[in-house]
Amino acid sequence: MTKREAEILKWIEENPLISQNELADKANITRSSVAVHISNLIKKGKIIGKGYILKPQKNIIVIGGANVDIAGIPKGILKEEDSNPGNIKYSLGGVGRNIAENLARLSQNVELITVLGNDPNGENIKNNCRDLNINLHNSLILPHANTSTYLFILDENKDMKVAISAMDIFNNLTVDFIKNKMDFINKASICILDTNPPQETIEYIANNCSIPLFVDCVSTNKAIKIKSILNKIHTLKPNKIEAEFLSGIKITDDDSLEKVSEYFINKGIKQIFISLGKDGVYYSNGSLKGKLNPYTTKVINSTGAGDAFMAGIAYGFINEENIIDSCKFGLKASAITLTSENTINENINLDILTNFKEDTK
Incomplete structure (x- = not known):
């Protein structure tokens, strides 16, 4: 649109x-x-019939992390235990927030439930969400807390050398807090959850969510939080390592890849999308399954591609696309993100997504 x-x-x-x-x-x-x-x-289905009869808007709830990313980038070879001339890059991040921003840029109606400090970083995130029409009414704002921050140093090859993650604030997304939000959450069309909240909160959401629950694993360390509630998840998006960790099955070839997907489907998951990096994505819903290659494009920055993929498959699902077309939307969103220096490609929108053509040069 x-x-x-x-x-x-x-x-x-x-x-x-x-x-x-x-x-x-x-x-x-x-x-x-x-x-x-x-x-x-x-x-495009936004208006149905004459007289401007509007198609009912579908709401998406995203629950998870919102933070500020601070990157240190040296101008030359990184010297450890020394002061390095370089640049400092400040950006907004957090898996949940990134997914919400991508969906908002795809003209979807999004509510983000997260926790922020009442500090300048929290204000920046609130202002950004307001500008993008991302609703924060059900988020928790703590007056004397620091907004989650991720500080990392890159080396001369743009590889992360060391990082400090200050995300304890997400421990405040307690069961008692989220319990009062469940009626509101269950009125939405889908709920997307990352694994930044405490495990007991994630389990409570899964056990009380009556709408399709999409889960982003975030990392292997955090993926353990969902191991006991796989049967409550509608759609799961792990990478290869996270899928191996959760299933206990090593992925070595296409046969073992299919076996891992069957493990999750047998656990009750309706859709599984296993990210394989440069080898694309393996998808399955039990009946439709296979592998799709990534779209060819010029890669400038790979950060945020996974978050864009989740937004793409959620967009496909909420617009009643099948799993293959949903996967294609995810791969297109990832490819568009890869062409930007930032975690979110600010140019992404529905027109660019639906008309995306891969770079075949």
Whole structure:
């Protein structure tokens, strides 16, 4: 959906009886241009039927981490135990927040449930969410806490040399806190959960979630939190190492890859997407299964590609695509992210996603 289409749709939502002439005046364009935009919105399923009957908006809840990333990048060869000339790069991150931002840029209605400190970093995240129309009304803001921060130093090859993760604030996403949110959560269309909250909170959400639950493992160390609730998960997105850890099966070839996917399907998971890095993604829902190669594109930065993939498959699911097309949306979102220096490609939108063509040069 283009920016202009989103603007017109917003005006129609506010006043379903608004005329095309009134829309033209608001947008400062011709009535015939408005008619073209409305026709496109009908084709995209945002408006159904005549009289501007709007398709009900589907809500997505994302529960998980939001933090500030601070990177130190040396100008030359990194010298340990010494002061290095270089650059400091500041960006917003957190798996849950990244997924929410990608979905918001794909014109989805998103609510992020996280915990922030009442500090400048927390304000930056709140302002960013406000600008992107990501709802934070059910998040926890702690007055005397520091917002989660991830500090890392890269070497001359842009490989991470050392890092400090200050994420204890997520321990405040307790069962008691989330318990009061479950009625609200269960009114959404899907819930996406990363593994940053405490294990007991993750288990409580899984056991009380009545809508499809999508889970991002985040890391092998945090993936252990979901081992006892695999049967409660609708869609799981592990990488190869996380899939091996959770299943106890070593992936050495296509046969063992299929065996690992069957393990998760037999546990009750409805969809499994195993990220294989440069080798693409293996997907399965029990009946449809296979491997899709990544889209060819110029890689500038690989950070955030997995978060974009989760947003892509969630977009596919909520728009009633099959698992193969959902996987393709995930791979396209990842490829678009890889072309950006930042964790989130700020240019990603529905038009770019649906019309993405891989670089075949």
